[in-house]
Amino acid sequence: MRFQLTDDQRALRDGVRQLLARRFDGAALRAAVAAAGPGGAVLDRALWRELGAAGFFALRLPEEAGGVGLGLPEAALVFEEAGRALLPGPLIATHLAAGVVPGAATGEVVVAAVDGGLVEWWAQADVVRGEPAEGTGLDGGVREGGVRERGAPDGGAPERGVREGGAPEGFVSEGFVSEGVVPVRSVDPLTPLHRVSGASGRSSGSASPGPAPNPVAVLLTAAEQLGTAARVCELAVQHARTREQFGQPIGAFQAVKHLCADMLVRTEVARPAVYAAAVTAGPADIAAARLLADEAALRNTRDCLQVHGGMGFTWESEVHLHLKRAWVRAQRGGGVTESEEALAAELVD
Amino acid sequence: MDLTYTPEEEEFRARLRQWLGKALPTLPAKPSPDDWPGRRAYDLGWQRMLDDAGYAGVHWDASPTTRLIFLEETERAGAPYVGANFVGLLHAGPTIAAEGTAEQRARWLPPILRGEEVWCQGFSEPDAGSDLAALRTRACRDGDDYVVSGSKIWTSHAEVADWCELLVRTDPSAPKHRGITWLAMPMDAPGVTVRPLRTLAGSAEFAEVFLDEVRVPVANRVGEENDGWRVTMVTLSFERGTAFVGEVVACRRVLGELARTARENGRWDDPVVRRRLGRLNAEFRALWRLTQWNVSEAEANRGVPGVGGSVFKLRYSHARQELYDTAAGVLGPDCLDLDRPWTLDRLSSLSYTIAAGTSQIQRTIVAERILGLPKGR
Numbered sequence: 001m002r003f004q005l006t007d008d009q010r011a012l013r014d015g016v017r018q019l020l021a022r023r024f025d026g027a028a029l030r031a032a033v034a035a036a037g038p039g040g041a042v043l044d045r046a047l048w049r050e051l052g053a054a055g056f057f058a059l060r061l062p063e064e065a066g067g068v069g070l071g072l073p074e075a076a077l078v079f080e081e082a083g084r085a086l087l088p089g090p091l092i093a094t095h096l097a098a099g100v101v102p103g104a105a106t107g108e109v110v111v112a113a114v115d116g117g118l119v120e121w122w123a124q125a126d127v128v129r130g131e132p133a134e135g136t137g138l139d140g141g142v143r144e145g146g147v148r149e150r151g152a153p154d155g156g157a158p159e160r161g162v163r164e165g166g167a168p169e170g171f172v173s174e175g176f177v178s179e180g181v182v183p184v185r186s187v188d189p190l191t192p193l194h195r196v197s198g199a200s201g202r203s204s205g206s207a208s209p210g211p212a213p214n215p216v217a218v219l220l221t222a223a224e225q226l227g228t229a230a231r232v233c234e235l236a237v238q239h240a241r242t243r244e245q246f247g248q249p250i251g252a253f254q255a256v257k258h259l260c261a262d263m264l265v266r267t268e269v270a271r272p273a274v275y276a277a278a279v280t281a282g283p284a285d286i287a288a289a290r291l292l293a294d295e296a297a298l299r300n301t302r303d304c305l306q307v308h309g310g311m312g313f314t315w316e317s318e319v320h321l322h323l324k325r326a327w328v329r330a331q332r333g334g335g336v337t338e339s340e341e342a343l344a345a346e347l348v349d
Numbered sequence: 350m351d352l353t354y355t356p357e358e359e360e361f362r363a364r365l366r367q368w369l370g371k372a373l374p375t376l377p378a379k380p381s382p383d384d385w386p387g388r389r390a391y392d393l394g395w396q397r398m399l400d401d402a403g404y405a406g407v408h409w410d411a412s413p414t415t416r417l418i419f420l421e422e423t424e425r426a427g428a429p430y431v432g433a434n435f436v437g438l439l440h441a442g443p444t445i446a447a448e449g450t451a452e453q454r455a456r457w458l459p460p461i462l463r464g465e466e467v468w469c470q471g472f473s474e475p476d477a478g479s480d481l482a483a484l485r486t487r488a489c490r491d492g493d494d495y496v497v498s499g500s501k502i503w504t505s506h507a508e509v510a511d512w513c514e515l516l517v518r519t520d521p522s523a524p525k526h527r528g529i530t531w532l533a534m535p536m537d538a539p540g541v542t543v544r545p546l547r548t549l550a551g552s553a554e555f556a557e558v559f560l561d562e563v564r565v566p567v568a569n570r571v572g573e574e575n576d577g578w579r580v581t582m583v584t585l586s587f588e589r590g591t592a593f594v595g596e597v598v599a600c601r602r603v604l605g606e607l608a609r610t611a612r613e614n615g616r617w618d619d620p621v622v623r624r625r626l627g628r629l630n631a632e633f634r635a636l637w638r639l640t641q642w643n644v645s646e647a648e649a650n651r652g653v654p655g656v657g658g659s660v661f662k663l664r665y666s667h668a669r670q671e672l673y674d675t676a677a678g679v680l681g682p683d684c685l686d687l688d689r690p691w692t693l694d695r696l697s698s699l700s701y702t703i704a705a706g707t708s709q710i711q712r713t714i715v716a717e718r719i720l721g722l723p724k725g726r
């Protein structure tokens with residue numbers, strides 16, 4: 001047993017962190033938020049292709065198929081970095097589409113997916129995939145007729161324009177989108193959302209649980225949440241070290257210290273849960289990773305806000321962006337209740 | 350990241366499992382919690398069985414991974430807990446091994462391994478708990494002896510201990526961390542009085558220890574005079590780093606039993622109960638993965654645990670309390686019945702956020718030593 005990052009895994013993580021620091025730093029993040037008007041955020045296609053070139057989407061494709069040939073643990077590390085950096089876009093859906101949807105692996109085609117009756121980045125995606133049917137396993141299974149292509153992906157400027165209550169222009173609408181696609185005023189300025197009603201909608205509160213969420217998507221979401229949990233802990237600590245009140249850094253006050261300590265504990269307990277789930281790909285491990293990572297991201301973003309005081313409540317600070325993204329991700333992959341129920345059932349199996 | 354075990358490790362596991370299968374049925378009946386001489390004999394007897402089978406030193410000289418397998422397998426098989434051997438095996442022993450002279454190691458380590466001597470920990474005092482360095486028990490040099498006077502409190506297993514790892518103040522004029530010395534005190538020395546204290550669980554698990562001009566040979570000092578705080582930090586890192594590993598396995602077993610009990614008594618139909626059990630499953634799975642992570646890290650750092658033990662202890666002590674609170678929910682009114690095993694366990698679990706450094710102290714350690722936040726004024 002050597003449950004630590006290998007040298008290669010460390011190098012991969014560092015490499016991705018450097019790439020994202022170069023291509024999507026704090027200034028780029030703020031610019032993306034500023035550019036997101038009422039119509040929603042705009043996907044940076046050039047960045048998307050760069051991510052494709054860096055192997056972001058083809059990471060787990062075999063080398064024979066033009067992929068990088070790495071596994072889930074490496075994917076978890078990469079998505080943890082994406083989570084840290086608040087990288088926008090339907091990253092997981094496109095990653096899962098590599099090898100299934102032509103052009104996804106290279107970043108030429110942007111793929112979104114329906115999850116729980118919601119689609120992130122619907123209007124800017126070239127392909128939207130339906131929810132995987134029961135038992136499709138780890139390959140992100142496409143349900144028959146679940147892939148809907150719109151136009152020919154030319155890799156150029158994104159095709160915009162959502163018809164009121166309908167599918168995007170040129171989108172072959174049938175089957176699961178029969179009842180229409182409705183834009184949602186998304187809480188996260190960098191994640192445009194649409195609600196999909198109809199056959200495969202897993203809208204919250206619906207009686208039937210709908211198809212089982214894709215376990216890899218659940219795991220990679222947990223990795224993103226872990227990245228957020230770690231990042232906001234760092235932000236809180238940085239702030240606590242520099243901001244002074246009563247003549248000392250606020251981090252010298254025990255109440256603040258203990259908030260920060262709890263953030264670290266949540267992060268460092270979620271981390272091995274996420275990594276182990278990536279190694280085993282077992283359903284119980286993935287469900288556990290999901291619960292721990294969601295908790296770490298949701299509670300840490302709150303505590304980070306608290307440590308920032310009034311500054312944390314502003315639009316200008318990046319704290320709210322982490323918090324809102326954590327909320328968006330927590331809606332993916334079925335409800336928390338389902339993960340808890342699955343883990344309860346596992347105890348008596 | 351590799352969660353598989355090497356063929357040698359798997360072989361160790363298989364051999365151990367086979368031995369446990371044969372050895373455990375030969376154990377005598379478990380003594381009652383109030384029968385201290387019986388408990389001492391039982392715990393030491395188990396350690397001798399381990400020694401005869403070649404497993405006595407697994408906490409010390411085996412690789413961290415082998416130790417993990419040992420704790421996992423013994424717990425799974427329902428083998429006895431370290432019990433009265435706790436301080437000797439997991440605490441004083443490792444400290445003497447790391448900091449003692451060759452003579453000291455030869456004198457004290459074999460009887461610990463052999464299941465012949467019991468150790469206790471005399472650190473806390475009535476006025477020195479969390480602020481351990483404020484301890485006042487005085488030791489004055491007199492020829493080849495220290496003469497020790499003062500009192501210790503919360504000393505677990507003091508009634509049946511042969512030795513006490515004792516912290517004393519040797520230089521009252523020095524700053525508080527610099528005047529402390531680590532001594533090994535024989536519990537049968539004249540001037541040592543042990544007065545048992547009853548815990549809220551009803552049994553006498555710990556005691557007050559009064560020291561009235563107790564003579565402790567200078568040769569029993571581990572480390573230099575006034576260097577005891579550094580030696581203590583070595584001890585505490587062992588206590589916080591590895592001492593609780595086996596219990597995670599135990600908690601996972603209890604959780605399974607809890608779920609089955611809930612199925613039998615109908616509480617399972619309550620979704621709130623089920624969800625709590627599911628969440629605890631996630632929690633203890635994560636704590637097990639964290640254990641594997643820490644063990645692998647220790648493997649890379651030659652076995653010395655780091656401050657990361659505080660992260661584990663904080664989360665674990667809370668999870669264990671939540672486990673038994675959930676058990677109470679499953680038991681319903683039966684949770685008030687002291688004859689149900691989980692009732693006593695629930696009471697005992699209340700000490701987890703206090704003993705070996707309170708949760709508040711652990712948070713401060715995490716914040717200052719790991720996160721680098723400034724000390725307050």
Ligand SMILES: Cc1cc2nc3c(=O)[nH]c(=O)nc-3n(C[C@H](O)[C@H](O)[C@H](O)COP(=O)(O)OP(=O)(O)OC[C@H]3O[C@@H](n4cnc5c(N)ncnc54)[C@H](O)[C@@H]3O)c2cc1C
Pocket residue numbers: 254469470471472473477478479480502503504505506555700703704705706707708709710
């Ligand atoms: C079951 C059990 C077994 C034990 N066995 C042993 C043993 O064998 N040998 C031994 O030496 N000791 C032993 N102890 C003692 C244990 O280490 C102490 O109880 C512990 O360190 C706390 O000290 P205290 O009890 O004096 O509490 P205090 O230090 O008085 O703390 C009381 C409360 O104040 C809080 N507090 C104190 N200081 C601070 C601070 N700076 N910041 C924030 N909050 C603070 C604490 O968190 C706690 O909530 C045992 C304790 C228990 C419960």
